[in-house]
Amino acid sequence: KISIVTIFGPLTNSTMKIDHFQLDNEKPMKVIGEDDLLDVDLITELRKEYGMTYNDFFMVLTDLDMRVKQYYEVPISMKSVFDLVDTFQSRIKEMEKQKRDGITCKREDKTRSLENFLSRFRWRRRLLVISAPNDEEWAYQQQLYALTGQACNMGLRHLAVLKMVGMGVDANGVLELYPINGSSSVEREDLTSGLVKDIRNYFQVSPEYFSMLLVGKDGNVKSWYPSPMWSMAIVYDLIDSMQLRRQEMAIQQSLGMRCPEDEYGGYGYHHGYPHQGYEEGYQDDYRHHEGYYHRYQD
Structure with missing residues (x-):
């Protein structure tokens, strides 16, 4: 209760x-x-x-x-x-x-299905979970726009994106796996309404509001965003500050794996500073959250 x-x-x-x-x-x-x-x-x-x-x-x-x-x-x-x-x-x-x-919580088959789904990412992928009441919701559309052209940056950071929209039996979702070598095509996998409901319940995401979560490779939520992130640089900075990610970056740099130069500085370890081109409000927001974002480890 x-x-x-x-x-x-x-x-x-x-x-x-x-x-x-x-x-x-x-x-x-x-x-x-x-x-x-x-x-x-x-x-x-x-x-x-x-x-x-x-x-x-x-x-x-x-x-x-x-x-x-x-x-x-x-x-x-x-x-x-x-x-x-x-x-x-x-x-x-x-x-x-x-x-x-005799009142207990029943462990049903759907729980095992959810566990099997999440176990695919443990120590392999970070997960960006995005949920909205419908695919026309303003915040959801803004977040999708911010993700446009980010396949390379997402792939190098071992990110998978889970998009969930709709409510009840009309809920649906799609999992997007970005190639970790920063090239080739994005793999997509459709999710059932039942699995979408279970994922929302697991992460305590309301289907009535937009929300986005960043889940680390250890399966724990690293940060959540109740409004869209117009620039993914803040999310990237959080990921790049994690100990496991620093090890990945060292290996990738030694192999010459990097993204073409873009607004995120190409390969993208940002040293915790706002980027040129940020509006003043976003700079303030970034500094405001910096200590919190960098508090967690992967």
Whole structure:
């Protein structure tokens, strides 16, 4: 019985969304009106109440009494969160009742299908996961435009792109594998609506909003983007700062593998600086996120 409140944006222009997770036979939670989700004053008070920063990632975990149990300044796996929740006194009583009632999470064949799909990338490929409610969504189209002509840069960084659009039975997806030698054609693989749903659930991606995630070769999410990245240079800088990627770059440079000169400086290790041609706003955004982006290892 967990509700997730997600807040996006700066102090003066914030929005939030709420997702409730509960059993099918339980009474549905009250739906919050759209006006409240856009109420900047309400969001500001919520941030103040829990001491949440607005200019970097921050997460708090509360119990049923809404008192904070744990603060998180970096993303953490949900298994770790669940393990902590299971130590709460309120949760222990729930678990005892659920055990008596025989309520458990079933491991179905689709779970193994998802595991098989994700295992293909472990220590082989990084994964850029892009999701949108439909293929005409503005943010989705902007992100696709930013990916245009990036086959070489993506391939050298061992990136695969997973695009998912639509909701429910109409959901579909395509996996694009960029050649790691920076040349030849891109391989594409269609995904079923069931697998798309499982992938979204696994990464906790809402089908109702645009979102993009960068997943490392270790299978962990390195960064997420609630809005499109008009320039892929920031994503490349994050990847190029990872220890495993530095080793790959050394090998590729020794073999003379590089991309033609372009706006990302060709081969592209950017030393953490914004590129010429960035608009001032993006430079500010890059500096703002730099410490967070470079905090993770592959």
